[in-house]
Structure formats: structure tokens, C-alpha cells
Amino acid sequence: MSRPYKRYVDSFGLAGNEMVLDYGSGWGRISRHIAERLSQGNGHLTCVDVSKVWMETIQKRLKKYPNVGYKLGDIAALDIADGAYDIVVVHFVLHHVPKDEQQEKLAILARKLKPHGRLFIREFTRADHGTPPAEIRALMSTAGLHERESRMTRSLIMGEVFDGVFDKAPA
Numbered sequence: 001m002s003r004p005y006k007r008y009v010d011s012f013g014l015a016g017n018e019m020v021l022d023y024g025s026g027w028g029r030i031s032r033h034i035a036e037r038l039s040q041g042n043g044h045l046t047c048v049d050v051s052k053v054w055m056e057t058i059q060k061r062l063k064k065y066p067n068v069g070y071k072l073g074d075i076a077a078l079d080i081a082d083g084a085y086d087i088v089v090v091h092f093v094l095h096h097v098p099k100d101e102q103q104e105k106l107a108i109l110a111r112k113l114k115p116h117g118r119l120f121i122r123e124f125t126r127a128d129h130g131t132p133p134a135e136i137r138a139l140m141s142t143a144g145l146h147e148r149e150s151r152m153t154r155s156l157i158m159g160e161v162f163d164g165v166f167d168k169a170p171a
């Protein structure tokens with residue numbers, strides 16, 4: 001089950017020395033592979049989640065990686081440097097964020113990126129359990145992120161998935 005997630009992380013093209021932020025890191029399905037890759041260089045991964053349970057779980061799961069930091073809480077209130085990250089990952093998290101907060105959170109995530117940084121997002125597209133692609137694109141564009149590439153894939157259980165990469169244009 002882990003191989004598709006490793007393949008996804010491989011697609012980020014990490015050299016190993018990057019700063020990466022995994023927003024809504026959960027139990028570490030994606031973070032684990034990022035941490036492994038970054039442990040081969042001097043990169044650093046920041047895991048952010050609002051769930052204490054998942055944060056405790058991921059800390060145990062990734063304890064062998066010294067290059068990982070953990071931040072519990074709302075990203076709006078967390079002490080995380082702006083303009084510091086090469087890559088932000090939002091993997092099946094957006095629909096968990098209340099609609100009226102999504103724009104604010106994406107603007108904050110865009111701010112965390114370095115100029116030319118990239119945001120990788122995967123999100124279900126069903127309106128009742130996901131975010132339609134047009135909404136994702138509008139949110140990203142308002143946050144100052146430009147679509148680099150995207151494609152639709154399918155999850156057997158949950159249906160269509162938007163898989164996109166967005167660039168931060170330098171100010």
C-alpha cells in the first residue's frame with residue numbers, strides 16, 4: 001500500500017536538502033517518504049496537523065528521523081517562518097478545512113513558500129466530499145499560486161481525484 005505514496009513523493013523530485021511542509025500530515029502516509037528522502041541530505045520536514053491524536057501517532061512513527069519537526073494546531077497561529085519552504089504538500093486535506101477558511105489557509109501556505117516554491121495537492125473532486133477542480137484552481141489563483149500541471153485520477157472507493165502542482169510566482 002505504501003508504494004503509490006512513495007511514487008507520489010518521488011514525483012516531487014527532491015534532492016534531499018529541501019525544506020518541506022506537509023499540511024495535514026495525519027499519520028504520515030506521505031511524510032514518512034518525504035522524511036526518508038530528506039534524511040539522505042540535510043533537508044527538513046515540518047508536519048502540521050490540528051489533531052493531537054494524529055500528531056502523537058506520527059511522532060512515534062517517524063521518531064527515527066531527526067530532520068522532522070512537528071507543529072500541532074491551526075497554521076494561522078503556529079510559529080512557522082514565511083518564505084522558508086521549497087515544497088508544501090496538501091494531501092487529501094482541503095475538504096477537511098471549513099469552506100470559509102480554505103482561502104485563508106491556502107494564502108498562509110503560499111506565504112510559507114519561497115519564491116518559485118511549489119505546492120502539491122491531491123483532493124477528491126466530489127462536491128459532497130471534496131473540492132471541485134474549478135474551486136481548487138480559484139483558491140490557488142487567489143492565493144497567488146499558478147498551475148504548473150494537473151491531472152485527474154481515480155480512487156476506487158472515493159472516485160475522481162484532482163492531482164495538481166502549483167508554483168509561487170516571485171513577488
Ligand SMILES: C[S@@+](CC[C@H](N)C(=O)[O-])C[C@H]1O[C@@H](n2cnc3c(N)ncnc32)[C@H](O)[C@@H]1O
Pocket residue numbers: 023024025026027028029030048049050051054073074075090091092093096097
Ligand atoms: C484524510 S487525512 C490526510 C492525512 C495525510 N495528508 C495523508 O494523506 O495521509 C486529513 C488530515 O488533515 C488534518 N486536518 C484537518 N483540518 C486541518 C487543518 N485546518 N489544519 C491542518 N490539518 C488539518 C486532519 O487532522 C487529518 O490528519
